[in-house]
Amino acid sequence: MEGQRIERKLSAIFAADVEGYSRLMGRDEVGTLRTLTAYRVIIDRLIASYRGRIFNTAGDSILADFASAVDAVQCAVEIQEAIGNENSSRPAGEQMRFRIGIHVGDIIVQGDNLFGDAVNIAARLEALAEPGGICVSGSVRDHIGAKLPSNFTDLGAQQVKNITQPIKAYQIRGEVSPTATPIAGSPLPLPDKPSIAVLPFANMSGDPEQEYFADGMVEEIITALSRIRWLFVIARNSSFTYKGRAVHVKQVARELGVRYVLEGSVRKAGNRVRITGQLIDTTTAAHIWADRFDGLLDDVFELQEEVAIGVVGAIEPKVRQSEMERVARKPTDSLDAYDLYLRALALRDKHTDDSVNEAIALAKQALVVDPFYAPAGALIGWSRIHQLSHGRTPVSEADADEAVAFAKRAVETGPDDPDVLWMAAATMLILIGDRSAAAALSERALAINPNSVHAWMARGWASFAEPDTAIEALERAMRLSPLDRLWRAFATGIAYAHIVAGRYDKTLEWADRTLRIEPDYLGGLLTKAIACTLLDRIEEARAAVQRIIHAHPWRTAGGIKLFSRLFTPDIAAICSDSLRKAGLPEA
Secondary structure, eight states: OOOOOEEEEEEEEEEEEEHHHHHHHOOOOOHHHHHHHHHHHHHHHHHHHOOOOOEEEEEEEEEEEESHHHHHHHHHHHHHHHHHHHHHOOOOOGGGEEEEEEEEEHHHHHHHESSSHHHHHHHHHHHHHHHTTEEEEEHHHHTTSSSSSSOOEEEEEEOTTTTTEEEEEEEEOOSSOOOEEEEEOOOOOOOOOOEEEEEOOOOOSSSSGGHHHHHHHHHHHHHHHOTTOOEEEEEEHHHHHGTTOOOOHHHHHHHTTSEEEEEEEEEEEEEEEEEEEEEEEETTTTTEEEEEEESTTHHHHHHHHHHHHHHHHHHHHHHHHHHHHHHTTGGGGOOHHHHHHHHHHHHTTTTTTHHHOOOOHHHHHHHHHHTHHHHHHHHHHHHHHHHHTTTSSSOOOOHHHHHHHHHHHHHHOOOHHHHHHHHHHHHHHHHOOOOHHHHOOOOOHHHHHHOOOOHHHHHHHHTTTTHHHHHHHHHHHHOOOTTTTHHHHHHHHHHHHHTTTTTTTHHHHHHHHHHHTTTTOOHHHHHHHOOOOOHOHHHHHHHHEEEEEEEEOOOTTTOOOOHHHSSSSHHHHHHHHHHHTTTTTOO
Protein backbone atom coordinates (compact mmCIF):
# COMPACT_ATOMS: atom_id res chain seq x y z
CA MET A 1 0.00 0.00 0.00
CA GLU A 2 1.35 3.35 -1.00
CA GLY A 3 2.24 5.48 2.04
CA GLN A 4 0.38 8.69 2.64
CA ARG A 5 2.12 11.67 1.04
CA ILE A 6 3.42 14.24 3.53
CA GLU A 7 2.42 17.81 2.72
CA ARG A 8 5.13 20.41 3.26
CA LYS A 9 5.46 24.13 2.68
CA LEU A 10 7.84 27.00 3.37
CA SER A 11 6.42 29.40 5.92
CA ALA A 12 7.31 32.19 8.34
CA ILE A 13 6.39 30.92 11.80
CA PHE A 14 5.43 33.43 14.49
CA ALA A 15 5.54 32.37 18.17
CA ALA A 16 4.51 34.55 21.13
CA ASP A 17 3.77 34.20 24.81
CA VAL A 18 3.39 36.34 27.95
CA GLU A 19 6.31 37.17 30.21
CA GLY A 20 5.73 35.78 33.71
CA TYR A 21 2.33 34.31 32.88
CA SER A 22 2.41 31.71 35.66
CA ARG A 23 3.28 34.42 38.17
CA LEU A 24 0.37 36.57 36.98
CA MET A 25 -2.05 33.64 37.17
CA GLY A 26 -0.87 32.77 40.65
CA ARG A 27 -1.61 36.31 41.79
CA ASP A 28 -5.01 36.82 40.10
CA GLU A 29 -6.43 34.16 37.79
CA VAL A 30 -9.65 35.96 36.85
CA GLY A 31 -8.00 39.34 36.29
CA THR A 32 -5.15 37.79 34.29
CA LEU A 33 -7.54 35.91 32.00
CA ARG A 34 -9.60 39.07 31.48
CA THR A 35 -6.49 41.04 30.55
CA LEU A 36 -5.21 38.26 28.29
CA THR A 37 -8.56 38.19 26.46
CA ALA A 38 -8.33 41.94 25.81
CA TYR A 39 -4.74 41.64 24.54
CA ARG A 40 -5.59 38.63 22.40
CA VAL A 41 -8.20 40.70 20.59
CA ILE A 42 -5.42 43.12 19.61
CA ILE A 43 -3.01 40.37 18.56
CA ASP A 44 -5.57 38.27 16.69
CA ARG A 45 -6.79 41.27 14.70
CA LEU A 46 -3.28 42.32 13.68
CA ILE A 47 -2.28 38.78 12.68
CA ALA A 48 -5.35 38.57 10.46
CA SER A 49 -4.73 42.03 8.99
CA TYR A 50 -1.25 40.90 7.87
CA ARG A 51 -2.69 37.75 6.29
CA GLY A 52 -1.42 35.46 9.03
CA ARG A 53 -3.21 32.40 10.41
CA ILE A 54 -3.20 31.25 14.03
CA PHE A 55 -2.83 27.48 14.00
CA ASN A 56 -2.24 26.70 17.64
CA THR A 57 -2.81 28.28 21.05
CA ALA A 58 -2.30 26.99 24.57
CA GLY A 59 -2.76 29.19 27.62
CA ASP A 60 -0.81 32.34 26.86
CA SER A 61 1.07 31.03 23.80
CA ILE A 62 0.22 31.78 20.17
CA LEU A 63 1.56 30.10 17.02
CA ALA A 64 0.79 31.59 13.62
CA ASP A 65 2.12 31.19 10.09
CA PHE A 66 2.63 33.79 7.39
CA ALA A 67 3.34 33.35 3.70
CA SER A 68 5.77 36.28 3.92
CA ALA A 69 8.57 37.02 6.38
CA VAL A 70 7.98 40.72 5.73
CA ASP A 71 4.35 40.39 6.80
CA ALA A 72 5.34 38.41 9.90
CA VAL A 73 7.90 40.99 11.04
CA GLN A 74 5.67 43.99 10.27
CA CYS A 75 2.89 42.30 12.23
CA ALA A 76 5.19 41.57 15.20
CA VAL A 77 6.45 45.16 15.34
CA GLU A 78 2.92 46.59 15.22
CA ILE A 79 1.74 44.12 17.88
CA GLN A 80 4.48 45.23 20.26
CA GLU A 81 3.65 48.87 19.56
CA ALA A 82 -0.07 48.27 20.22
CA ILE A 83 0.65 46.27 23.38
CA GLY A 84 2.97 49.04 24.58
CA ASN A 85 0.22 51.63 24.06
CA GLU A 86 -2.25 49.42 25.89
CA ASN A 87 0.16 48.94 28.81
CA SER A 88 0.63 52.69 29.13
CA SER A 89 -3.10 53.10 29.80
CA ARG A 90 -3.27 50.39 32.48
CA PRO A 91 -2.07 50.19 36.08
CA ALA A 92 1.21 48.32 36.49
CA GLY A 93 -0.56 45.31 37.99
CA GLU A 94 -2.75 44.87 34.88
CA GLN A 95 -0.02 45.14 32.23
CA MET A 96 1.28 42.30 30.09
CA ARG A 97 4.42 42.05 27.99
CA PHE A 98 4.84 39.55 25.18
CA ARG A 99 7.94 37.94 23.70
CA ILE A 100 7.84 37.14 19.97
CA GLY A 101 10.05 34.82 17.92
CA ILE A 102 9.98 34.39 14.11
CA HIS A 103 11.65 31.81 11.88
CA VAL A 104 11.33 30.92 8.20
CA GLY A 105 11.62 27.25 7.37
CA ASP A 106 10.12 24.09 5.95
CA ILE A 107 7.11 22.73 7.87
CA ILE A 108 4.80 19.72 7.78
CA VAL A 109 1.08 20.37 7.26
CA GLN A 110 -1.42 18.11 9.01
CA GLY A 111 -4.93 19.47 8.66
CA ASP A 112 -5.04 22.88 10.30
CA ASN A 113 -1.91 22.24 12.35
CA LEU A 114 1.78 22.64 11.48
CA PHE A 115 4.80 20.68 12.71
CA GLY A 116 8.53 20.49 12.29
CA ASP A 117 11.81 22.11 13.32
CA ALA A 118 10.70 25.50 11.97
CA VAL A 119 7.93 25.63 14.57
CA ASN A 120 10.29 24.56 17.36
CA ILE A 121 12.93 27.10 16.35
CA ALA A 122 10.40 29.95 16.36
CA ALA A 123 9.39 28.93 19.88
CA ARG A 124 13.04 28.88 21.04
CA LEU A 125 13.66 32.30 19.49
CA GLU A 126 10.63 33.63 21.35
CA ALA A 127 12.24 32.50 24.61
CA LEU A 128 15.37 34.48 23.68
CA ALA A 129 13.43 37.69 23.08
CA GLU A 130 13.26 40.40 25.71
CA PRO A 131 9.85 41.16 27.22
CA GLY A 132 8.21 43.46 24.71
CA GLY A 133 10.83 42.46 22.11
CA ILE A 134 11.16 40.39 18.94
CA CYS A 135 13.82 37.81 18.11
CA VAL A 136 14.20 36.47 14.57
CA SER A 137 16.41 33.89 12.92
CA GLY A 138 19.09 34.49 10.30
CA SER A 139 16.74 33.12 7.62
CA VAL A 140 14.19 35.82 8.50
CA ARG A 141 16.96 38.45 8.36
CA ASP A 142 17.96 37.21 4.91
CA HIS A 143 14.36 37.32 3.63
CA ILE A 144 13.83 40.85 4.93
CA GLY A 145 17.00 42.30 3.38
CA ALA A 146 16.39 46.02 2.86
CA LYS A 147 12.62 45.69 2.49
CA LEU A 148 11.91 47.12 5.95
CA PRO A 149 13.53 49.98 7.90
CA SER A 150 13.93 47.74 10.96
CA ASN A 151 17.07 47.81 13.10
CA PHE A 152 18.49 44.29 13.58
CA THR A 153 20.87 43.63 16.46
CA ASP A 154 23.09 40.58 15.86
CA LEU A 155 22.87 38.20 18.84
CA GLY A 156 25.30 35.73 17.28
CA ALA A 157 24.83 31.97 17.03
CA GLN A 158 22.53 30.65 19.77
CA GLN A 159 22.43 27.05 20.94
CA VAL A 160 18.80 26.32 21.78
CA LYS A 161 17.10 23.34 23.38
CA ASN A 162 16.41 20.27 21.20
CA ILE A 163 17.91 21.89 18.07
CA THR A 164 21.20 20.32 16.97
CA GLN A 165 22.74 23.22 15.04
CA PRO A 166 23.23 26.70 16.57
CA ILE A 167 20.71 29.27 15.31
CA LYS A 168 21.82 32.69 14.09
CA ALA A 169 19.59 35.16 15.95
CA TYR A 170 18.78 38.86 15.63
CA GLN A 171 16.81 41.17 17.89
CA ILE A 172 14.28 43.75 16.67
CA ARG A 173 12.90 46.32 19.05
CA GLY A 174 9.19 47.03 18.48
CA GLU A 175 9.12 50.70 19.42
CA VAL A 176 8.14 52.05 16.00
CA SER A 177 5.95 50.32 13.47
CA PRO A 178 7.48 50.13 10.00
CA THR A 179 4.01 50.88 8.62
CA ALA A 180 3.47 53.98 10.73
CA THR A 181 4.22 56.54 8.05
CA PRO A 182 3.16 60.18 8.29
CA ILE A 183 -0.26 60.86 6.83
CA ALA A 184 -0.67 63.72 4.42
CA GLY A 185 -3.35 66.33 4.93
CA SER A 186 -5.00 67.81 7.97
CA PRO A 187 -7.03 65.58 10.30
CA LEU A 188 -10.78 65.97 10.27
CA PRO A 189 -12.08 67.82 13.34
CA LEU A 190 -13.98 65.77 15.90
CA PRO A 191 -17.77 66.27 15.86
CA ASP A 192 -19.50 67.97 18.78
CA LYS A 193 -20.63 64.59 20.16
CA PRO A 194 -18.97 61.18 20.66
CA SER A 195 -17.89 59.74 17.33
CA ILE A 196 -17.15 56.15 16.31
CA ALA A 197 -16.10 54.14 13.27
CA VAL A 198 -16.66 50.40 13.02
CA LEU A 199 -13.89 48.82 10.96
CA PRO A 200 -14.50 45.69 8.87
CA PHE A 201 -14.03 42.64 11.07
CA ALA A 202 -11.13 40.40 10.10
CA ASN A 203 -12.14 37.01 8.71
CA MET A 204 -9.82 34.57 10.50
CA SER A 205 -11.60 31.45 9.28
CA GLY A 206 -9.35 30.85 6.29
CA ASP A 207 -12.58 30.57 4.30
CA PRO A 208 -13.18 33.42 1.82
CA GLU A 209 -16.87 32.53 1.72
CA GLN A 210 -17.19 33.69 5.34
CA GLU A 211 -16.39 37.28 4.31
CA TYR A 212 -20.12 37.90 3.83
CA PHE A 213 -20.79 36.83 7.42
CA ALA A 214 -18.12 39.15 8.86
CA ASP A 215 -19.29 42.05 6.68
CA GLY A 216 -22.92 41.45 7.62
CA MET A 217 -21.94 41.48 11.27
CA VAL A 218 -20.33 44.91 10.93
CA GLU A 219 -23.34 46.29 9.02
CA GLU A 220 -25.65 45.13 11.82
CA ILE A 221 -23.47 46.83 14.43
CA ILE A 222 -23.27 50.08 12.43
CA THR A 223 -27.06 50.09 12.03
CA ALA A 224 -27.61 49.47 15.74
CA LEU A 225 -25.12 52.17 16.78
CA SER A 226 -26.72 54.65 14.37
CA ARG A 227 -29.91 54.51 16.43
CA ILE A 228 -28.10 56.10 19.39
CA ARG A 229 -28.83 59.76 18.84
CA TRP A 230 -26.00 61.14 20.95
CA LEU A 231 -23.44 59.12 18.96
CA PHE A 232 -21.91 60.20 15.64
CA VAL A 233 -21.43 57.00 13.57
CA ILE A 234 -19.35 56.83 10.38
CA ALA A 235 -21.27 55.30 7.48
CA ARG A 236 -20.43 51.84 6.17
CA ASN A 237 -19.15 53.11 2.83
CA SER A 238 -16.40 55.08 4.56
CA SER A 239 -15.39 52.54 7.20
CA PHE A 240 -15.23 49.74 4.62
CA THR A 241 -12.55 51.58 2.64
CA TYR A 242 -10.15 50.05 5.20
CA LYS A 243 -11.17 46.48 4.37
CA GLY A 244 -8.14 44.30 3.73
CA ARG A 245 -5.72 47.04 4.80
CA ALA A 246 -3.41 47.03 7.81
CA VAL A 247 -4.05 50.44 9.38
CA HIS A 248 -3.40 51.95 12.79
CA VAL A 249 -6.40 53.27 14.70
CA LYS A 250 -4.78 56.70 14.90
CA GLN A 251 -4.77 56.83 11.10
CA VAL A 252 -8.47 55.93 11.06
CA ALA A 253 -9.16 58.61 13.68
CA ARG A 254 -7.29 61.22 11.65
CA GLU A 255 -8.86 60.35 8.30
CA LEU A 256 -12.45 59.89 9.52
CA GLY A 257 -12.47 62.38 12.38
CA VAL A 258 -13.57 60.00 15.16
CA ARG A 259 -12.68 59.55 18.82
CA TYR A 260 -13.56 55.84 19.07
CA VAL A 261 -12.85 52.86 16.83
CA LEU A 262 -14.50 49.46 17.12
CA GLU A 263 -12.61 46.58 15.54
CA GLY A 264 -12.83 42.82 15.75
CA SER A 265 -12.50 39.44 14.10
CA VAL A 266 -14.59 36.42 13.14
CA ARG A 267 -13.31 32.86 13.38
CA LYS A 268 -15.35 29.91 12.07
CA ALA A 269 -14.69 26.28 12.92
CA GLY A 270 -17.22 23.79 11.61
CA ASN A 271 -20.66 25.05 12.55
CA ARG A 272 -19.37 27.23 15.38
CA VAL A 273 -18.24 30.82 15.16
CA ARG A 274 -16.39 33.11 17.55
CA ILE A 275 -16.64 36.88 17.24
CA THR A 276 -14.27 39.16 19.16
CA GLY A 277 -14.45 42.92 19.46
CA GLN A 278 -12.59 45.77 21.10
CA LEU A 279 -13.36 49.46 21.53
CA ILE A 280 -10.43 51.89 21.41
CA ASP A 281 -10.23 55.51 22.46
CA THR A 282 -7.98 56.83 19.69
CA THR A 283 -6.91 59.91 21.65
CA THR A 284 -5.18 57.75 24.27
CA ALA A 285 -4.90 54.38 22.42
CA ALA A 286 -6.59 52.86 25.49
CA HIS A 287 -8.85 49.83 25.08
CA ILE A 288 -12.01 50.65 27.01
CA TRP A 289 -13.90 47.45 26.21
CA ALA A 290 -13.15 43.98 24.81
CA ASP A 291 -15.23 40.81 24.68
CA ARG A 292 -15.97 37.73 22.62
CA PHE A 293 -19.17 36.00 21.52
CA ASP A 294 -19.62 32.32 20.62
CA GLY A 295 -22.52 30.82 18.70
CA LEU A 296 -23.77 28.44 16.03
CA LEU A 297 -24.12 29.27 12.35
CA ASP A 298 -27.47 27.48 12.06
CA ASP A 299 -29.21 30.82 11.65
CA VAL A 300 -26.65 33.32 10.37
CA PHE A 301 -28.89 36.37 10.46
CA GLU A 302 -30.21 35.68 13.94
CA LEU A 303 -26.63 35.27 15.19
CA GLN A 304 -25.56 38.52 13.53
CA GLU A 305 -28.43 40.37 15.19
CA GLU A 306 -27.71 38.79 18.57
CA VAL A 307 -24.05 39.79 18.48
CA ALA A 308 -24.86 43.30 17.27
CA ILE A 309 -27.28 43.79 20.16
CA GLY A 310 -24.72 42.44 22.61
CA VAL A 311 -21.92 44.65 21.30
CA VAL A 312 -24.01 47.81 21.29
CA GLY A 313 -25.49 47.06 24.72
CA ALA A 314 -21.98 46.65 26.10
CA ILE A 315 -20.21 49.60 24.49
CA GLU A 316 -22.94 52.25 24.82
CA PRO A 317 -22.40 52.68 28.59
CA LYS A 318 -18.62 52.43 28.10
CA VAL A 319 -18.61 55.31 25.61
CA ARG A 320 -20.91 57.35 27.84
CA GLN A 321 -18.67 56.78 30.87
CA SER A 322 -15.54 57.60 28.86
CA GLU A 323 -17.17 60.85 27.69
CA MET A 324 -18.10 61.82 31.25
CA GLU A 325 -14.53 61.21 32.38
CA ARG A 326 -13.24 63.33 29.48
CA VAL A 327 -15.55 66.24 30.31
CA ALA A 328 -14.59 66.06 33.99
CA ARG A 329 -11.04 67.01 32.93
CA LYS A 330 -12.13 70.07 30.94
CA PRO A 331 -11.85 73.57 32.42
CA THR A 332 -15.19 74.92 33.60
CA ASP A 333 -14.96 78.00 31.39
CA SER A 334 -15.07 75.90 28.19
CA LEU A 335 -18.23 73.90 28.84
CA ASP A 336 -21.07 73.87 26.31
CA ALA A 337 -24.57 72.45 26.80
CA TYR A 338 -23.47 68.91 25.99
CA ASP A 339 -20.55 69.05 28.44
CA LEU A 340 -22.79 70.43 31.19
CA TYR A 341 -25.24 67.61 30.51
CA LEU A 342 -22.50 64.99 30.81
CA ARG A 343 -21.31 66.50 34.09
CA ALA A 344 -24.89 66.44 35.34
CA LEU A 345 -25.16 62.74 34.40
CA ALA A 346 -21.99 61.92 36.31
CA LEU A 347 -23.24 63.76 39.40
CA ARG A 348 -26.65 62.13 39.28
CA ASP A 349 -24.96 58.73 39.23
CA LYS A 350 -23.18 59.48 42.52
CA HIS A 351 -26.57 58.90 44.19
CA THR A 352 -26.36 61.46 47.00
CA ASP A 353 -28.87 64.23 47.69
CA ASP A 354 -26.23 66.91 47.19
CA SER A 355 -24.90 65.44 43.94
CA VAL A 356 -28.40 65.08 42.51
CA ASN A 357 -29.26 68.68 43.39
CA GLU A 358 -26.05 69.79 41.69
CA ALA A 359 -26.93 67.66 38.65
CA ILE A 360 -30.29 69.41 38.36
CA ALA A 361 -28.57 72.81 38.62
CA LEU A 362 -26.12 71.88 35.83
CA ALA A 363 -28.96 70.61 33.62
CA LYS A 364 -30.75 73.94 34.06
CA GLN A 365 -27.48 75.73 33.25
CA ALA A 366 -27.22 73.70 30.03
CA LEU A 367 -30.71 74.91 29.09
CA VAL A 368 -29.57 78.51 29.61
CA VAL A 369 -26.69 77.86 27.17
CA ASP A 370 -29.03 76.09 24.73
CA PRO A 371 -32.78 76.32 25.51
CA PHE A 372 -33.47 73.62 22.90
CA TYR A 373 -31.05 71.02 24.30
CA ALA A 374 -33.71 68.41 25.08
CA PRO A 375 -31.61 65.83 27.00
CA ALA A 376 -30.84 68.37 29.72
CA GLY A 377 -34.51 69.09 30.26
CA ALA A 378 -35.37 65.40 30.41
CA LEU A 379 -32.55 64.74 32.89
CA ILE A 380 -34.20 66.99 35.48
CA GLY A 381 -37.10 64.56 35.86
CA TRP A 382 -34.79 61.54 35.86
CA SER A 383 -32.86 63.18 38.70
CA ARG A 384 -36.03 63.92 40.69
CA ILE A 385 -36.92 60.23 40.42
CA HIS A 386 -33.71 59.40 42.24
CA GLN A 387 -34.65 61.79 45.04
CA LEU A 388 -38.10 60.25 45.30
CA SER A 389 -36.88 56.64 45.23
CA HIS A 390 -33.60 56.85 47.16
CA GLY A 391 -33.00 60.29 48.60
CA ARG A 392 -33.61 61.53 52.14
CA THR A 393 -35.12 64.79 50.89
CA PRO A 394 -38.74 64.51 49.71
CA VAL A 395 -39.71 65.80 46.29
CA SER A 396 -42.21 68.62 46.67
CA GLU A 397 -45.24 68.94 44.42
CA ALA A 398 -43.69 72.09 42.97
CA ASP A 399 -40.46 70.22 42.11
CA ALA A 400 -42.43 67.36 40.57
CA ASP A 401 -44.59 69.73 38.50
CA GLU A 402 -41.46 71.58 37.32
CA ALA A 403 -39.78 68.29 36.30
CA VAL A 404 -42.88 67.17 34.38
CA ALA A 405 -42.99 70.53 32.58
CA PHE A 406 -39.32 70.19 31.62
CA ALA A 407 -39.97 66.63 30.41
CA LYS A 408 -42.89 67.69 28.21
CA ARG A 409 -40.82 70.53 26.77
CA ALA A 410 -37.95 68.10 26.11
CA VAL A 411 -40.26 65.79 24.15
CA GLU A 412 -41.36 68.76 22.02
CA THR A 413 -37.77 69.84 21.24
CA GLY A 414 -36.32 66.31 20.97
CA PRO A 415 -39.15 64.11 19.65
CA ASP A 416 -36.74 61.73 17.90
CA ASP A 417 -34.20 61.36 20.70
CA PRO A 418 -34.72 57.98 22.44
CA ASP A 419 -32.87 59.12 25.57
CA VAL A 420 -35.19 62.10 25.92
CA LEU A 421 -38.22 59.88 25.37
CA TRP A 422 -37.36 57.22 27.96
CA MET A 423 -36.40 59.81 30.59
CA ALA A 424 -39.67 61.63 29.95
CA ALA A 425 -41.51 58.31 30.18
CA ALA A 426 -39.96 57.58 33.57
CA THR A 427 -40.79 61.11 34.77
CA MET A 428 -44.44 60.83 33.76
CA LEU A 429 -44.76 57.44 35.41
CA ILE A 430 -42.91 57.91 38.68
CA LEU A 431 -43.71 61.55 39.46
CA ILE A 432 -47.38 61.78 38.44
CA GLY A 433 -48.45 58.19 37.70
CA ASP A 434 -49.35 58.75 34.03
CA ARG A 435 -48.92 55.13 32.94
CA SER A 436 -50.41 55.57 29.47
CA ALA A 437 -48.09 58.48 28.61
CA ALA A 438 -45.10 56.51 29.95
CA ALA A 439 -45.99 53.48 27.85
CA ALA A 440 -46.43 55.57 24.70
CA LEU A 441 -43.17 57.48 25.18
CA SER A 442 -41.16 54.32 25.87
CA GLU A 443 -42.66 52.67 22.78
CA ARG A 444 -41.56 55.66 20.70
CA ALA A 445 -38.06 55.40 22.16
CA LEU A 446 -37.89 51.69 21.28
CA ALA A 447 -39.14 52.32 17.75
CA ILE A 448 -36.14 54.63 17.25
CA ASN A 449 -33.61 52.56 19.20
CA PRO A 450 -34.73 48.99 19.92
CA ASN A 451 -31.46 48.42 21.80
CA SER A 452 -32.08 51.09 24.44
CA VAL A 453 -31.72 49.43 27.84
CA HIS A 454 -33.41 52.30 29.66
CA ALA A 455 -36.34 52.40 27.23
CA TRP A 456 -37.00 48.71 27.84
CA MET A 457 -36.83 49.37 31.58
CA ALA A 458 -39.32 52.27 31.32
CA ARG A 459 -41.58 50.11 29.16
CA GLY A 460 -41.51 47.34 31.75
CA TRP A 461 -42.28 49.60 34.70
CA ALA A 462 -45.14 51.20 32.77
CA SER A 463 -46.71 47.82 31.98
CA PHE A 464 -47.53 46.29 35.37
CA ALA A 465 -51.19 46.06 34.37
CA GLU A 466 -49.95 43.31 32.00
CA PRO A 467 -47.35 41.60 34.21
CA ASP A 468 -46.00 39.15 31.62
CA THR A 469 -45.44 42.02 29.19
CA ALA A 470 -43.61 43.92 31.93
CA ILE A 471 -41.44 40.92 32.78
CA GLU A 472 -40.55 40.38 29.11
CA ALA A 473 -39.48 44.03 28.74
CA LEU A 474 -37.41 44.01 31.95
CA GLU A 475 -35.73 40.72 31.06
CA ARG A 476 -34.84 42.24 27.67
CA ALA A 477 -33.23 45.19 29.48
CA MET A 478 -31.33 42.80 31.71
CA ARG A 479 -30.13 40.78 28.71
CA LEU A 480 -28.94 43.91 26.87
CA SER A 481 -26.87 45.10 29.83
CA PRO A 482 -26.31 42.24 32.30
CA LEU A 483 -23.71 44.18 34.32
CA ASP A 484 -25.67 47.43 34.51
CA ARG A 485 -25.89 49.21 37.86
CA LEU A 486 -29.63 49.39 37.16
CA TRP A 487 -29.86 45.60 37.41
CA ARG A 488 -31.54 46.04 40.79
CA ALA A 489 -34.26 48.18 39.17
CA PHE A 490 -34.82 45.53 36.52
CA ALA A 491 -35.05 42.80 39.17
CA THR A 492 -37.34 44.81 41.46
CA GLY A 493 -39.64 45.55 38.54
CA ILE A 494 -39.88 41.83 37.78
CA ALA A 495 -40.64 41.18 41.46
CA TYR A 496 -43.48 43.75 41.39
CA ALA A 497 -44.87 42.24 38.17
CA HIS A 498 -45.09 38.86 39.89
CA ILE A 499 -47.04 40.51 42.75
CA VAL A 500 -49.58 41.78 40.19
CA ALA A 501 -49.77 38.26 38.71
CA GLY A 502 -50.26 36.72 42.16
CA ARG A 503 -47.02 34.74 41.91
CA TYR A 504 -45.70 35.68 45.35
CA ASP A 505 -43.13 32.86 45.47
CA LYS A 506 -41.56 34.32 42.31
CA THR A 507 -41.61 37.77 43.88
CA LEU A 508 -39.69 36.42 46.86
CA GLU A 509 -37.21 34.68 44.56
CA TRP A 510 -36.41 37.94 42.72
CA ALA A 511 -36.30 39.95 45.94
CA ASP A 512 -33.74 37.54 47.39
CA ARG A 513 -31.64 37.69 44.22
CA THR A 514 -31.52 41.47 44.55
CA LEU A 515 -30.70 41.41 48.26
CA ARG A 516 -27.86 38.95 47.76
CA ILE A 517 -26.17 41.62 45.66
CA GLU A 518 -27.22 44.65 47.74
CA PRO A 519 -28.54 43.59 51.17
CA ASP A 520 -30.08 46.98 52.07
CA TYR A 521 -31.59 47.85 48.70
CA LEU A 522 -35.01 49.39 49.42
CA GLY A 523 -36.78 47.83 46.44
CA GLY A 524 -35.56 44.37 47.40
CA LEU A 525 -36.59 44.81 51.04
CA LEU A 526 -40.03 46.16 50.11
CA THR A 527 -40.82 43.34 47.68
CA LYS A 528 -39.52 40.73 50.15
CA ALA A 529 -41.66 42.11 52.97
CA ILE A 530 -44.75 42.21 50.74
CA ALA A 531 -44.22 38.69 49.37
CA CYS A 532 -43.52 37.15 52.77
CA THR A 533 -46.66 38.75 54.23
CA LEU A 534 -48.77 37.43 51.35
CA LEU A 535 -47.20 33.97 51.80
CA ASP A 536 -47.98 34.03 55.55
CA ARG A 537 -44.25 34.09 56.39
CA ILE A 538 -44.83 36.97 58.73
CA GLU A 539 -41.63 36.67 60.76
CA GLU A 540 -39.52 36.98 57.59
CA ALA A 541 -41.67 39.92 56.52
CA ARG A 542 -41.10 41.64 59.86
CA ALA A 543 -37.34 41.02 59.61
CA ALA A 544 -37.30 42.70 56.19
CA VAL A 545 -39.27 45.65 57.57
CA GLN A 546 -36.83 46.02 60.47
CA ARG A 547 -34.03 46.29 57.92
CA ILE A 548 -36.02 49.02 56.11
CA ILE A 549 -36.47 50.91 59.38
CA HIS A 550 -32.76 50.59 60.12
CA ALA A 551 -31.40 51.41 56.64
CA HIS A 552 -34.18 53.75 55.38
CA PRO A 553 -35.82 55.30 58.46
CA TRP A 554 -37.44 58.06 56.41
CA ARG A 555 -39.60 55.51 54.51
CA THR A 556 -43.06 54.64 55.88
CA ALA A 557 -46.10 52.82 54.58
CA GLY A 558 -48.03 56.07 54.39
CA GLY A 559 -45.16 57.85 52.67
CA ILE A 560 -44.71 55.30 49.92
CA LYS A 561 -46.79 56.96 47.23
CA LEU A 562 -45.08 55.09 44.42
CA PHE A 563 -47.53 52.17 44.61
CA SER A 564 -50.48 54.36 43.66
CA ARG A 565 -48.57 55.60 40.61
CA LEU A 566 -47.41 52.20 39.41
CA PHE A 567 -50.43 50.02 40.12
CA THR A 568 -54.19 49.93 39.98
CA PRO A 569 -55.83 50.85 43.32
CA ASP A 570 -56.42 47.23 44.36
CA ILE A 571 -52.77 46.20 43.83
CA ALA A 572 -51.50 49.39 45.50
CA ALA A 573 -53.66 48.58 48.52
CA ILE A 574 -52.33 45.03 48.69
CA CYS A 575 -48.75 46.33 48.78
CA SER A 576 -49.37 49.05 51.38
CA ASP A 577 -51.51 46.83 53.61
CA SER A 578 -48.89 44.06 53.51
CA LEU A 579 -46.20 46.47 54.70
CA ARG A 580 -48.41 47.75 57.51
CA LYS A 581 -49.15 44.19 58.60
CA ALA A 582 -45.40 43.48 58.64
CA GLY A 583 -44.87 46.43 60.97
CA LEU A 584 -43.79 49.35 58.79
CA PRO A 585 -44.94 52.44 60.72
CA GLU A 586 -47.28 55.01 59.22
CA ALA A 587 -44.95 57.85 60.17
